[in-house]
Amino acid sequence: MYDIRSMERSEIAELMAKLGEPKFRAEQVWRWTAAAVGGFDEMTNLPKNLREKLAECCELHRPEMLAEQKSSDGTIKYLWGLADGSAVESVVMQYHHGNTVCISTQVGCRMGCAFCASTRGGKLRDLTPGEMLDEVQWSSKASGLDISNIVLMGIGEPLDNFDNVMKFLRMVGSPEGAGIGMRHISLSTCGPEGGIERLAEEDLQLTLSVSLHASDDETRSRLMPINRASGGVKRLIERCNAYRKATGRRVSYEYLLASGITDTDEKAELLAKLLSGSDGHVNLIPLNHVDGSPLEPSDPERVQRFKAILESRGVNVTVRRRMGADIDAACGQLRSKRQNG
Numbered sequence: 001m002y003d004i005r006s007m008e009r010s011e012i013a014e015l016m017a018k019l020g021e022p023k024f025r026a027e028q029v030w031r032w033t034a035a036a037v038g039g040f041d042e043m044t045n046l047p048k049n050l051r052e053k054l055a056e057c058c059e060l061h062r063p064e065m066l067a068e069q070k071s072s073d074g075t076i077k078y079l080w081g082l083a084d085g086s087a088v089e090s091v092v093m094q095y096h097h098g099n100t101v102c103i104s105t106q107v108g109c110r111m112g113c114a115f116c117a118s119t120r121g122g123k124l125r126d127l128t129p130g131e132m133l134d135e136v137q138w139s140s141k142a143s144g145l146d147i148s149n150i151v152l153m154g155i156g157e158p159l160d161n162f163d164n165v166m167k168f169l170r171m172v173g174s175p176e177g178a179g180i181g182m183r184h185i186s187l188s189t190c191g192p193e194g195g196i197e198r199l200a201e202e203d204l205q206l207t208l209s210v211s212l213h214a215s216d217d218e219t220r221s222r223l224m225p226i227n228r229a230s231g232g233v234k235r236l237i238e239r240c241n242a243y244r245k246a247t248g249r250r251v252s253y254e255y256l257l258a259s260g261i262t263d264t265d266e267k268a269e270l271l272a273k274l275l276s277g278s279d280g281h282v283n284l285i286p287l288n289h290v291d292g293s294p295l296e297p298s299d300p301e302r303v304q305r306f307k308a309i310l311e312s313r314g315v316n317v318t319v320r321r322r323m324g325a326d327i328d329a330a331c332g333q334l335r336s337k338r339q340n341g
């Protein structure tokens with residue numbers, strides 16, 4: 001069976017040639033799949049026998065909305081049921097500059113970060129390019145909102161599903177589909193070995209966000225097991241500097257503020273030192289508490305003090321606004337609640 005929703009225009013053209021169909025039919029089919037049509041029977045400008053032929057050799061599923069939660073700040077979270085019975089989350093956030101969708105890239109995650117709900121049951125499988133496109137386009141259809149930006153910050157580690165994510169990034173820009181270009185996309189990663197390097201080779205104009213979360217190896221390795229396997233924090237920053245050099249794009253760092261663990265004055269000084277000589281931007285993220293985790297968010301005064309120290313050392317820093325705090329909008333929370341009953 002062909003996964004037609006994950007096929008690019010040229011691949012659909014090849015398939016249609018194999019089926020003995022004229023070129024203009026390939027173009028018609030591509031337009032339907034690019035627009036996230038729900039099934040072959042909805043491709044109304046195709047003859048019935050062709051629709052049947054396609055249904056025999058291709059899969060085309062429409063994600064099932066299992067849950068929808070709306071926050072008082074306009075944030076909407078969806079839990080999507082996939083063809084194999086698994087589920088992933090997408091979140092639509094409304095900002096002044098446009099609407100952003102945060103999408104998942106894997107079903108579960110194998111990175112094992114201590115603070116994250118997405119990784120609790122491990123990784124079940126990678127998402128296909130078509131399933132990631134579905135998250136973008138069906139979130140837009142379901143919310144009735146145009147989407148102008150995408151962040152790959154939902155469940156999963158995008159660089160651990162490299163090829164599918166690259167294909168998704170190529171396809172999501174096509175004007176017949178979502179039409180969202182690289183400059184409107186951010187990819188967030190914990191920095192697995194080799195991943196940032198491969199991404200640099202692609203030389204994309206997207207924003208690379210790196211989940212740093214700690215400024216010393218002891219703390220980062222405790223919170224994020226990937227730290228040990230990828231050579232530690234200093235090496236991570238070197239890898240990011242190399243990425244910056246290769247692509248010309250500034251790297252953005254995410255830093256979680258967990259009370260008493262990552263938010264002390266000493267940790268702020270260390271972070272400033274670590275980033276000196278790089279022009280990276282730091283995004284401070286107040287931790288979202290997840291059930292069963294000993295980590296607690298920092299209080300607002302601590303957040304401001306931490307930010308002030310970084311600023312006094314010349315670091316470019318912002319505090320991320322919390323969106324959807326009343327609807328379990330932190331990574332993986334909705335899916336994990338559902339799985340636990």
Ligand code: SAH
Pocket residue numbers: 111113115116117152153154155156157158188189190209210211254256285286287288289290330331
């Ligand atoms: N695997 C990728 C992308 C998914 S996680 C990565 O590590 O970047 C997206 C972001 O949400 C990461 O910065 C992650 O560290 C953060 N995150 C996960 N759990 C969180 C929590 N409980 N509170 C705040 N941010 C969290």
